[in-house]
Amino acid sequence: MYLCEKIRIIYIPMLKERINNLLAEVEKFKADNAEQIEALRIKYLSKKGEISALFDEFRTVAPEQKKEVGQLLNTLKTKATDKINEIKASFADKGPVAADLDLTRTPDPIPMGTRHPISLVRNKIVDIFSRQGFVVADGPEVEDDWHVFSSLNFPPEHPARDMQDTFFITRDPDVLLRTHTSCVQTRVMEHQKPPIRVLCPGRVYRNEAISARAHCFFHQVEGLYIDKNVSFADLKQALMFFAKEMFGEETQIRLRPSYFPFTEPSAEMDISCDLCGGKGCGFCKGSGWVEILGCGMVDPNVLESCGIDSKVYSGFAFGMGVERITNLKYRVKDLRVFSENDTRFLDEFKSAY
Numbered sequence: 271m272y273l274c275e276k277i278r279i280i281y282i283p284m285l286k287e288r289i290n291n292l293l294a295e296v297e298k299f300k301a302d303n304a305e306q307i308e309a310l311r312i313k314y315l316s317k318k319g320e321i322s323a324l325f326d327e328f329r330t331v332a333p334e335q336k337k338e339v340g341q342l343l344n345t346l347k348t349k350a351t352d353k354i355n356e357i358k359a360s361f362a363d364k365g366p367v368a369a370d371l372d373l374t375r376t377p378d379p380i381p382m383g384t385r386h387p388i389s390l391v392r393n394k395i396v397d398i399f400s401r402q403g404f405v406v407a408d409g410p411e412v413e414d415d416w417h418v419f420s421s422l423n424f425p426p427e428h429p430a431r432d433m434q435d436t437f438f439i440t441r442d443p444d445v446l447l448r449t450h451t452s453c454v455q456t457r458v459m460e461h462q463k464p465p466i467r468v469l470c471p472g473r474v475y476r477n478e479a480i481s482a483r484a485h486c487f488f489h490q491v492e493g494l495y496i497d498k499n500v501s502f503a504d505l506k507q508a509l510m511f512f513a514k515e516m517f518g519e520e521t522q523i524r525l526r527p528s529y530f531p532f533t534e535p536s537a538e539m540d541i542s543c544d545l546c547g548g549k550g551c552g553f554c555k556g557s558g559w560v561e562i563l564g565c566g567m568v569d570p571n572v573l574e575s576c577g578i579d580s581k582v583y584s585g586f587a588f589g590m591g592v593e594r595i596t597n598l599k600y601r602v603k604d605l606r607v608f609s610e611n612d613t614r615f616l617d618e619f620k621s622a623y
């Protein structure tokens with residue numbers, strides 16, 4: 271008993287001194303960022319921290335001393351808590367401190383982008399024909415007369431060669447912006463031996479006044495298939511597959527005779543109007559059909575001008591405007607929205623694929 275009392279007498283001043291030392295440390299608390307303040311909290315206020323340890327020892331303090339030591343300990347705990355909260359609050363006022371910034375985090379908010387409807391439809395067209403064995407071919411947008419016109423059987427006086435239709439970009443009338451992607455087909459035929467089965471997507475230019483229905487540039491996908499014994503029936507089958515895949519299984523097609531310098535016979539293809547199911551409505555102007563592309567059997571003159579023997583080989587070609595297909599698929603009435611980059615319009619395609 272005596273011994274215990276004696277230990278306590280030695281012990282209490284030491285305990286008080288430790289508390290006072292800690293109080294002095296608390297006064298000097300300083301932190302530059304959230305990590306440092308958290309380290310202080312753990313060191314002093316957590317369950318295994320210094321103050322908690324003192325409270326454990328406090329249980330052994332003699333009853334008559336408890337009041338004084340208890341008050342001192344509570345003061346320490348309150349001061350440490352207040353000081354840590356105060357420093358935390360000062361961080362909040364100033365915003366995050368440099369070391370607190372996670373520079374690897376992506377900034378917020380990031381608006382979700384969309385694929386442009388023209389890209390979506392072009393990709394879909396390419397996908398449908400690639401399932402029939404077509405591969406994509408590419409070529410320049412600035413072309414020469416031979417690839418755009420002469421090789422494709424355009425007579426010298428053909429109106430498409432006129433300044434009214436074609437953009438000539440230098441004084442040299444041989445340098446022009448392609449008016450269709452058929453010139454890519456010429457380039458393929460020049461360098462490749464049949465069988466040829468290519469798809470030529472790309473931007474084309476025509477000197478037209480810009481309106482809801484016409485633009486000075488637009489996009490095409492043209493196709494070319496050359497092999498032995500290629501027939502008009504093959505063409506029709508390939509296009510029917512395309513129409514049904516693009517517009518739905520119930521879609522009907524019809525081919526009307528037409529004229530293109532590079533195909534003979536030539537045709538224009540209509541699909542049944544999917545708005546009225548072919549009955550006739552304002553959209554199809556009461557006919558029940560809407561035109562979507564031009565096509566035909568490659569003219570032997572074109573094959574010969576590209577060095578392909580027209581007695582051995584035959585082929586079909588087709589070409590469509592991507593804007594036209596997009597208008598039909600997504601009911602876009604004004605062509606100009608495709609090049610205005612209005613995000614309110616583009617956002618409508620977020621869920622399209």
Ligand code: PHE
Binds near residue numbers: 533564565
């Ligand atoms: N080149 C034609 C155009 O631009 C489309 C077409 C391609 C027609 C192939 C028939 C065959 O209008």
